[in-house]
Amino acid sequence: MTTHDDQDTATFTLKHLGPGVGSKVEQIKANSNYLRGRIAEELAEDSSRFSEDQVQLIKFHGMYQQEDRDARQARKAAGAEKAYQFMIRSRIPGGALTAEQYLVEDELADRYGNGSLRFTTRQSIQLHGVLKGNIRTVLYNINKSLLSTLSACGDVNRNVMACPAPIANRSQAQIQEIAHKVAMHLAPRSRAYHEIWIDGEKASTVGETEEDVEPMYGPTYLTRKFKVGIAYPDDNCIDVFTQDVGLVAKVENDELVGFTVLVGGGMGTTHGKAETYPRLGTPLGDITPDQVLKTVESVLTTLRDYGDRTNRKHARLKYVVEERGIEWIRAEVESRLGTELSDPSPVHFDHVDDHLGWHQQADGRWFLGLHVVNGRVRDNLKAGLRHVVEHFRCNVRLTAWQNILLIDIPSEQRKAIEATLGEYGIAIDPSASGTYRWAMACPALPTCGLAVAEAERILPDVVKEIEAVMQEVGVGGEPISIRMTGCPNGCARPYLGDIGLVGRSKGIYNLHLGGDWGNTRQNEKFLQNVRIENIASTLRPLLALWKEERKEGETFGDFYHRLGAEELQARVAARQAQVEELHA
Structure with missing residues (x-):
């Protein structure tokens, strides 16, 4: 790994990449002086935005530069600058906040955001609509409450998820404690965050030299984001198979005795690029509670050293696992651990508790x-x-x-x-939510720069239409999971739901079907390019067949999976032909 002086040339050596600059983002990270870049200088400038290079770096500090895309055309016609604003995301391991911390987030949303909070699918809070001139104040107050935004975004470990329910026994409390320890252990050590946002205050570092500032990440951090989640036995409420590292707790007599480790999960993909795909995690091995930190670190550094630094669409851990194989990954992790892993225990979930x-x-x-x-x-x-x-x-x-x-x-x-x-x-009463109880969507338009279609704003209407069809065909009130995203990156994990809706362009979605209720099976693409107004009518014959032919207790996803796309498409076509014949 090069020193900071070498980085000025934007040519550096990364393990298994060889001499070269990697992708443009790799160059930006290498030249950033451990995430400092010119953030402080540009923050002091009288402008509403950061430059392109700094936009990449501020992600590591917990924010995204966005714009109000609803206002784009009007502002362009008026010759005005884009309506730049910032989304600021807090790092909240296991989703755990004190009353005081929640109230701080609530107040900041009113004073400096758009007046709303957004709870994310990774158990954190996002503030939307923050203007550049207010960022430092927002981050200062979040940190004053003993939360942070550091590493809530960027090519680092993201918010650590964990079953949030404080209900059963000491083992559940331990899961929350371990989630917090993992988050702290994998947090970046760069002093840049405190120097820029917390009045020049110096964060603690491992050593005094510049080389020691990131002993785990190095000066170019990870190839892409890294996600960790901890699940309680038989309650996959955090979608543990979608994590880069999933830890499934093993509990005996109410005592936490260890974890089964899953590796290589991830939901993101790109339309039209077969080399990208969603993937569920693969069992790696069993570990004891005191091995968690070193094991997760070993997987993280494997991504650091072997992830693709030339193509960011191919840079997640899932591609390393898929292409090199689980045995190679296991050998690499064991070499970093200095000990062998026990064989993984069987992992089974048939239950998801929303804890309402x-x-x-x-x-x-x-x-x-x-x-x-x-x-x-x-x-x-x-x-x-x-x-x-x-x-x-x-x-x-x-x-x-x-x-x-x-x-x-x-x-x-x-x-x-x-x-x-x-x-x-x-x-x-949880039942008051109806079909929406098991539905979720990403923010998408108007703020997400990746969105190509609506999600959060349109899903309530779509669910109402689906709910009406379910009532008509006789399955009203049956639980069914519906997940919608405005692009294929999968923030609402649409590739797991009974029904997944993935935006392709304005008003057009791919329809995915066949996830299981334990969120352990990936669904599959059933139809492409379905218009938003046709989603409910497209589902109608499938829901009717589910009503008529399902086995006892069979969910819609399991019914679809049992019959398969080809058989169901044939039956839908036959049913449509009968209808047309009756009306001929």
Whole structure:
């Protein structure tokens, strides 16, 4: 690895890449002086945006430069600059916040954002609509609350996910604790974050030399993002197979005894590029709780050293695992660990708990899970949650389904909390969400620069149409998961749902079907280029066949998987021919 002085030439040596500059982003990272770049200088400039190189670097600091694409044409016609704004994402391991931290995020959304919070599919919070001149104030206050945005984005370990429910026993608490330890262990060590955003305050480093500032990542960090998730036995509420590293807890007599490690999951793909694809994780081995940090670090550094630094679309760990094979990965990880892994235990999930409604905790107190449509918190929902958290001082957990758990509630406060939420029109009964209970979408338009179609704004209408069809064919009220994204990158993990809708262009989606209820089976593309107004009618004959021919307890995804696309397409065509014959 080169020194900082060598980086000025933008030519550096990376293991297994050889001399060269890699992709453009690799050059930017190499020349950044450990993520400093010219961020501080450009922050001081009187402008509404950062330059292209700094846009890549600020991701590591927890933000994306975006624009209001709804305003693009009008501003262009008026000769005005694009409506630049920033999304700021907090790093919240396991989705765990204190009441005080939640209230800080809530206040910042009102004072400096667009007035809404967004709970993400990785259990974090995004603030949207922040202007450049307010970024430092927002980050300073987030850090003052003992949260951070460092490594919430960028080519580093992202927010560590974990089952959020504080319900059963000590082992579940341990999972949350381990999630936090992993997040801290894999966090970048660069002092740039504190120097730029926290008034020049120096972060602790491993050593005093520049070379020691990133002992794990090195000056060019990872080839792409890296995601870790920890699942509780028989509750795959975090979609553990979609993680770069998934840890499935092994519990005996309420004691956490170890984990089965999965590697190589990832949802992102690119339309029209067969060399890119979503992939579910492969079992690697079993480890003890005290091996977690070193094992995850060993997988991360394997990506660092062997990931593709020339093609960012091919740079995730899943491609290393798929192309080199699980035995090679295991040997590489074991060599870094200095010990052999035990063979992986079988991993089986047939259950996903969204943790909605009232549940008693192991300590006798209660938590209340509330459904949040697409994770967007605004208007009465935002005001009601703020009122409850502020008045009752309940702590918070965020779920991978973009919902919120209000935790640590004494029994005597339950009725008062229900009454308060009722005043704001916030439903407590999970069934009130209907089919939307198992639906989620990414933000997509108007702010995401990758979006080619709507998702968050349109999914409520799509779900209503699907729900109406389900009622008509006799499967109303049946649980069915629906996931929608505005592009193929898969932030809402659409390749796992009973129904996955992946944007191709304005108003047009690919229809994926056949995921299982435990989120352990990838669905498949059933139809391409379905117009938004035709989604419900396209599903109608399939839902009708499900009603007529399913086995007892068979979900829609399992029904589709059992019969397969070719058989179902033939049956749909035959049914359509019968209808046309009747009307001839």
